[in-house]
Amino acid sequence: MNLSKTYTPSDHETKIYELWENNHTFTPKNRGSKKSFSIVIPPPNANGNLHIGHGLGFAVEDIAVRYHRMKGEASLLLPGADHAGFETWVVYEKHLAAQGKSRFDFTREELYSQIWDFVAQNKDNYETQFRQLGASVDWTRYTYTLDKKIVKQAYSSFKKMWDDGLIYRAQKLVNFCTYHGTGFADIEVSHKESKGHLWHIRYPLSDGSGEVVVATTRPETMLGDVAVAVHPKDKRYATFVGKTVRLPLSNRDIPIIADDFVDMKFGTGAVKITPAHDQNDYDMSERHDLPRISIIGHDGLITHEAPEEFIGLDVVSAREKVVNVLIAQNLLERREEIVHNVGHCYKCGTVIEPLLREQWFIDTTPLAKEAIKTLKTNEISFHPTVKKKQLITYLEGLRDWNISRQIAWGIPIPAFQSSQDASKWIFDERVTKESITVDGVVYHRDPDVFDTWFSSSSWPYATLDYPDGKDFATFYPVSVMETGADILYPWVSRMIMLGLYNTGAIPFETVYLHGLIQDEHGQKMSKSKGNVVNPIDKVLKFGSDAFRMGIISGESAGNNRPYDESKVVGARNFCNKLWNIARFVQEKIEDDLASSEPNPISDADHWLLSKLQHTTEVVTKDLDNMRLSEAYDTLYHFVWDDFASWYLEASKISPNLSILKFSLSSILKLCHPFAPFITEAIWQELAWSDELLIISPWPTIPDASKPKAKKFEDLTYIITEIRQLSKAMNLSKPNIIHQSATIEDNADLITNLARTGSIALTDQGRGLKLTSAKQHVWLDIPDEVLTSYSKKLVERQQEQIKLIANFEARLSNKSYVDHAPQKIVDDTKQSLSDAKAVLETLEDELKRLS
RNA sequence: GGGCGAUUAGCUCAGCUGGCUAGAGCACCUCGUUUACACCGAGGGGGUCGGGGGUUCGAGUCCCUCAUCGCCCACCA
Numbered sequence: 006m007n008l009s010k011t012y013t014p015s016d017h018e019t020k021i022y023e024l025w026e027n028n029h030t031f032t033p034k035n036r037g038s039k040k041s042f043s044i045v046i047p048p049p050n051a052n053g054n055l056h057i058g059h060g061l062g063f064a065v066e067d068i069a070v071r072y073h074r075m076k077g078e079a080s081l082l083l084p085g086a087d088h089a090g091f092e093t094w095v096v097y098e099k100h101l102a103a104q105g106k107s108r109f110d111f112t113r114e115e116l117y118s119q120i121w122d123f124v125a126q127n128k129d130n131y132e133t134q135f136r137q138l139g140a141s142v143d144w145t146r147y148t149y150t151l152d153k154k155i156v157k158q159a160y161s162s163f164k165k166m167w168d169d170g171l172i173y174r175a176q177k178l179v180n181f182c183t184y185h186g187t188g189f190a191d192i193e194v195s196h197k198e199s200k201g202h203l204w205h206i207r208y209p210l211s212d213g214s215g216e217v218v219v220a221t222t223r224p225e226t227m228l229g230d231v232a233v234a235v236h237p238k239d240k241r242y243a244t245f246v247g248k249t250v251r252l253p254l255s256n257r258d259i260p261i262i263a264d265d266f267v268d269m270k271f272g273t274g275a276v277k278i279t280p281a282h283d284q285n286d287y288d289m290s291e292r293h294d295l296p297r298i299s300i301i302g303h304d305g306l307i308t309h310e311a312p313e314e315f316i317g318l319d320v321v322s323a324r325e326k327v328v329n330v331l332i333a334q335n336l337l338e339r340r341e342e343i344v345h346n347v348g349h350c351y352k353c354g355t356v357i358e359p360l361l362r363e364q365w366f367i368d369t370t371p372l373a374k375e376a377i378k379t380l381k382t383n384e385i386s387f388h389p390t391v392k393k394k395q396l397i398t399y400l401e402g403l404r405d406w407n408i409s410r411q412i413a414w415g416i417p418i419p420a421f422q423s424s425q426d427a428s429k430w431i432f433d434e435r436v437t438k439e440s441i442t443v444d445g446v447v448y449h450r451d452p453d454v455f456d457t458w459f460s461s462s463s464w465p466y467a468t469l470d471y472p473d474g475k476d477f478a479t480f481y482p483v484s485v486m487e488t489g490a491d492i493l494y495p496w497v498s499r500m501i502m503l504g505l506y507n508t509g510a511i512p513f514e515t516v517y518l519h520g521l522i523q524d525e526h527g528q529k530m531s532k533s534k535g536n537v538v539n540p541i542d543k544v545l546k547f548g549s550d551a552f553r554m555g556i557i558s559g560e561s562a563g564n565n566r567p568y569d570e571s572k573v574v575g576a577r578n579f580c581n582k583l584w585n586i587a588r589f590v591q592e593k594i595e596d597d598l599a600s601s602e603p604n605p606i607s608d609a610d611h612w613l614l615s616k617l618q619h620t621t622e623v624v625t626k627d628l629d630n631m632r633l634s635e636a637y638d639t640l641y642h643f644v645w646d647d648f649a650s651w652y653l654e655a656s657k658i659s660p661n662l663s664i665l666k667f668s669l670s671s672i673l674k675l676c677h678p679f680a681p682f683i684t685e686a687i688w689q690e691l692a693w694s695d696e697l698l699i700i701s702p703w704p705t706i707p708d709a710s711k712p713k714a715k716k717f718e719d720l721t722y723i724i725t726e727i728r729q730l731s732k733a734m735n736l737s738k739p740n741i742i743h744q745s746a747t748i749e750d751n752a753d754l755i756t757n758l759a760r761t762g763s764i765a766l767t768d769q770g771r772g773l774k775l776t777s778a779k780q781h782v783w784l785d786i787p788d789e790v791l792t793s794y795s796k797k798l799v800e801r802q803q804e805q806i807k808l809i810a811n812f813e814a815r816l817s818n819k820s821y822v823d824h825a826p827q828k829i830v831d832d833t834k835q836s837l838s839d840a841k842a843v844l845e846t847l848e849d850e851l852k853r854l855s
Numbered sequence: 856g857g858g859c860g861a862u863u864a865g866c867u868c869a870g871c872u873g874g875c876u877a878g879a880g881c882a883c884c885u886c887g888u889u890u891a892c893a894c895c896g897a898g899g900g901g902g903u904c905g906g907g908g909g910u911u912c913g914a915g916u917c918c919c920u921c922a923u924c925g926c927c928c929a930c931c932a
Contacts, residue, residue, distance in 0.1 A: 168886035196929085203932085221932060234932095276932050277863060285930045345931080359930095376918065395859065399928075494927090512885085525867090527925095558880075559868050564860090565926080569867050571881040578894045638869075653891075673923065725898095732886070732898045757889075758898085808876060820912035829874055829913095836876080 008591065008690060012584035017686040022136050024685070031143045033079040036479055041080070042073035043480035045357070045468050046142065047488040047496070048085035048461075049149055052093045052124045056765050057522045057530065060540030061560065063140045064553035065519060066487045071141055071678035072628045073484075075703040081598055083468055084142035086126065086131060088151045090415035090457035091187070095352050097123060097414065108186075108413065110396075113452065121151075134541055139549045139681050146476070148468045150461060154363070158467035159460035160419050160434055163508055167432050167630050171368045176419075176432060178287045179407055181360040183305030183351035187411040188362060190456060191404055192495050195351040198344055203272060205338040206331060208233060208250040211258045216243065217250055218338050220272025222345060223282075224331070225323040227252065228311040229300035230259055231425075232278040234289060239262035239274050253336050254327065255312055262293050270657065281361045299361050320358070360558060362805030364409040365418060365453075371504040371630065371636035373400040379505060388517045388562035388631055399494050400502075408456045415454030422449050429568035453831045456497050462503035465512040472508070485631070486513035490520055490563050510832055517631055520565040522556070527567045538568050550680035551577035557679075579641055580683045583676065586649055592671045593660045593693070603667035605709055609655040609665045614709035616647045617668055623705050624675055637679055644672055651721060658753050666693060671704040716747050720754065722777040727759040730773065730784055734794050742767035745780035773850060776843040788854060795854050798847055805844040812837040818843045831853040 025165055033041070044066045049059050066082060068118030074080040097120050101107055108116060110413045135142060136244060148155065179188035204224045209216045217233055230252055235242040242261070249258040266289060280297040290345065307315045307323050315323050317827065333336040348357035377400050377527030379385065380393055387393040409418065417436035418791045423429035424440075424447040431448060435441050440449045465483045469476040482504075488496065523529055524536040526729060543552045555573030559566060569716050605611050620643040627636035632827055656665060669691075677684040688698035731739055740762040741748070741755065748755065752764040773784040773791055812833055815821050822830055 008891090010892070192928095219932085222931085266930090266932095271931055278932095283930075283932075285932070288930080346929085388925080389860095391859070395927075398858065402928080455915075490926095561869080561877085563869095567867070569881080571867080574894080575880055578892095581892065581894045585892035585895090587891085592891070632871080635869075635871085642879080649891085654889095654896095657889090728897060729899090735886090804876090816914080818912055822912080824912050825874070832874085840876090 008584065008687075010585075012548075012581050012683055012686075013242070014550065014580075014682065015361075015377065015545070018137070018139075018549055018682045021685050021689075023684050024689070025699055027699070028697060030697060031063045031082070031141045032145055033081045033143065033479075034700070035077055036079045040073075040076075040078040041479050042070065042078045042468075042484045043083070044070055044485050045083040045465055045483055046085055046140075047486075048087035048464070049131070050089040051086035051118045051131060051149065052096055052127050052609070053091065055138070055540060057540045057556070058519070060138060060491070060543075060552065061519050061522055061556050062487055063138050064557050065134070065517065065560070065631075067140050067681075068557065068633055069485060069487075069628070069631065071615050071681060071699065073702070074141070074699070075674065075701065077702060079479060081146070081476075082134060082140065082142045083146050083148065084140070084144065084545070085148040085150065085464075085468060086128070086459070086543075087461065088149070088414065090410060090454065091352070091412060092457075093120060093124060094412045094414045095185070095759045097732075101117070111413075113413045120414045125472065133469065137549060138362040139539055139553065139638055146468070147664070150457070150464075154470065155460060155467050156168065156416050158471065158507075159416050159455060162459075162503060163419060163462055164432055165253055165456075165507070166367060171371065172594070173366055173368060174363060176361055176363045177366070177407075178284055178359040178363055179362045180282075180357045181303060181356055182353065182355050183303065184355040185350065185412075186303065186350050186351050187349075188360075188364060188407060188409065189357070189457070190495075193351060194348040194357050196346045196348050199347045200347055201343055203255055203341040203343045204328065205273060205341070206253070206277075207338055208252065208277075209336075210245070211249040213252045213518045215245075216771065217245060217261065217275050219277045220341075221277055223279075223324070223345070224327045225315075225320060226279040226282050226300070227277055227327065228315060228323075229279045229281050229298040230255075230277045231280060231290065231291070231298060232259050232293065234264045234267050234271045234278050235274060236267040236275045237265065238809070239267070239269050241274060241521075250668050253334065254315075254330060254783045256777045259734055264289055265424045268365060271406040282359055283347075283361055287359075297361060301358055302362060303360060303362070305358065307341060311604075320356075338492065338779055342786065352567055364407045365451075367406040367408060367459075367810060369403050369406050373403045376400055376498065376501045379511060384511050385501070386515050388515065389564075392490065392516070392518055392563060396493060396498055400498060405458075406459075408459045409451075409453040409812060410456050411453055413454070415457060416460050418451045418453050420451045422451065423447075424449060425585040444700075461496065462499040463507060465500060465504060466508050467507065478496055480510070482511050483513040485515045486516055487517040487519070493518060515631070518563050518820040519560065520563055523567045525567050525569065531569075543570075543573060545579040547573050548580060550580050550683050554579065554637055557633050558637055562631070576680075579645070580680060582645055582649060583672070583680065583683055583687065586644070586653065586672070587669060587690070589653055589656075590665045591691065593656065593665055594662055601663040601666070602663070603707060605713075606654075606661055608713045608717035609746075609754075610661050611654060611709040611713035613664060613668060613713075614647065614706065615711065615714040617671055618645060618706035618709065620647075621671070621675060621704055625703070625746070628678070633679075640675055640679065642753070644676070648672065653718075654758055658757060659808070670694070671706065673698060674701060674704045674848065685780075691847045705758055719747065719778040720751055721782065722753060723748070723775060723782055724759040726775050726777040727755070727761060727784065730775075730794075731760065733797060734786070734790055736784070736786065736790070738762040740785040741765070741782060742770065742772070742785045743780065743782040743783060744768075744770070747758070747780060748782060760778045774846045776846050791850065791855055797850065798851055798854075802844065802847045803853065805840050805847060808840045809837065809844060812840065830842070 050053055054843050070080050070082040170220050179196045181188050201222050203222055204218050205218050207216045207218055219233055231249055240504045245261045246263045249260050252259050278289055280295055281299040298310050300308055302308045305319055307318045310701050311318055350357055378395055381398050419432055419436050420430050421433050421441055440447055466481055469478045469481050499511045551573050554576035558572045620639060623639050624636045642714045673684045675690055685698045698754045738761055741764045755761060770783045772786045777784045815833055
């Protein structure tokens, strides 16, 4: 074996990943075992590069899967890629624009196939990045969201809902982006506070007996007004209800109606009603049976429904012109500045227009009801728990889901419209045909595609070959759904609804939501701000293991967190520590290939074994509960502080090869889920190891002698105190005298670790007595030297006095002694007597000095 | 307008069901070439856990309230 001084990740990572892959270690084994563990990866956009959120997500997922794999469970991490309908569409449109073209230059089929190729070009890139991050995904089960089985599932979900009457087609208001030319679900609209105006416009009564002043933020929509509404109890307008006003500009007579919805306190208390361009007004039109006049088209321009002079204007120009005409006719009473919420397209920022359009909708009421019921019975656990409550609240207020999208890139909706009766639609999967003939009637294909979230709602079981696949039987429900907290509503909620609806079972047992990684200043990362941290850059710079440990360090479910490179650096250093620990152990063991069971002899051996046992228990429990950061922290300190700083140092005096071997092996196993590459790289170098670390069993640690472990523990306190005192008094190799067999037995150890001079037994103590352990140990120093330390002694004396007062007060409180658990009271008594002993020692020394 | 979260060392954060004489990493200070590691070793300084009130023998941890910051949802024209 020949390990270099520092660990160089790039020398190993590619080779190690190939080693795992070539040995098919990612494909689940032990299918017959009682337990299985599965995670299906939230498929990243096949077209894009992985971002830091994926880096975090994969780290969490891969740690969990590697742990369960080592526990001997059939473990699956299923990789995938998302065609990401709208997201990719946006990218491709930019790509077209760069070539001076647009979507209007091609047919839908042409676009679809062009984008297919465009995405395929990036596939290699994408898979390379998965490998660089060390994700132990089973490539044989790689699934693309446009794979046949996923499309098939989308169609069968659609058909089932159609048959169950949950799918309906209706002309309703749709959130429409006029730039991208497509509608969105409510949840995809991004609301932003914007400055605007509230315009007060005079609407004269048709009979000339007066006027009603309405207040609106969108004067141009008055071209589509069909009524004016007031509150039924509003005395100001009581006599107006039932009359009509002559709508300015359009010169139509429209009724004044009464409706509870109107807020008397807002504006003038009179609202103009434009059902085709406002959700509230639409709802009111349903209640009062009002017509709907669309005056803004899907192109964002004023339609022919409007008066001649406005036709073809965009919304902004139309607004300006309407206002000018109103001013000219003296119909504008005043203008008020206000701040209100306006919906925007989350991609391009265009103001979303609510427009009338025929779309496919899912009646979500029964689906949400089932989901809420399931959530309330705690069948699915959440990290963090608070998200479940939020999800229930969201589902309780859910509106029907518009699943039609007017883009070319996506799964075509398998529905055809009758050429004879526009209201008649049939389900048919022959979507590659523009029209089909059924029973002599010609039907035309719906040109729209599904909302991507609709097909991805079935991801947990469609990937596992629902309903008949072996994987479905073994791995469903998925053990952990790990994803970003930001897609709780659009994705997680729908997977639960659709999973229950389609399979009759929960889609996953646990939801783990990670927060957003922000830049180092807590700002959201975005390309436009130029503050994006590329995970692959960090992998190349610090190593894959360092990146993943750095990124999960401090991770707590659901919390957003700034990227902290110092954690990655710390993790890189930790990797190097592991490397050098291995070098040291290998050097001691040399070619001793005899495999031997751990055979603890010295106090240090017992101490190390008991620490290792405790660490293993804690780490196992934390991993079971997805407390990854805590597990990592525990391991880090065990490896660095207990094993390297104490045990290895002690081993320099008298090495126990069996314990060195056993503990290094155990450490590599425990660290493997967190740092897969370096642990495997070391494992492959070890003379005594066999097989592959990735599939070796999770460690079990034998019991050690508690009293012996305690003896070493005391030694660590004594050594630390000697170091402290030496430093404080600037001593070089102080001599030690004592009356302790433990010290006698471990004199060499103390000499080396505490850098002391001679160590000798004594009848009579002198110098400075140590206070950290029960053994009688003195630093053999003259009183003159001790005097220099007296100030510190007084400080320590004061501390002890305070402590003692504290403990005594507690123990003299009868309520405390009566109510607190016995163990707590005993501990306090122990602490008190310890503190008193320390104080006594300190006071003796001070007395002598004075 | 509703809902949720956060506020602990200079920075980023742990602290799960109340027992803490409050922790970690980084940063900072001092010393150190002891043959695994300077991506290191040893030692050290630094916090009245946002303010106020309450429950309790005991509160960073539970409750109320205020303040500040953040996120999400919502149809105030």
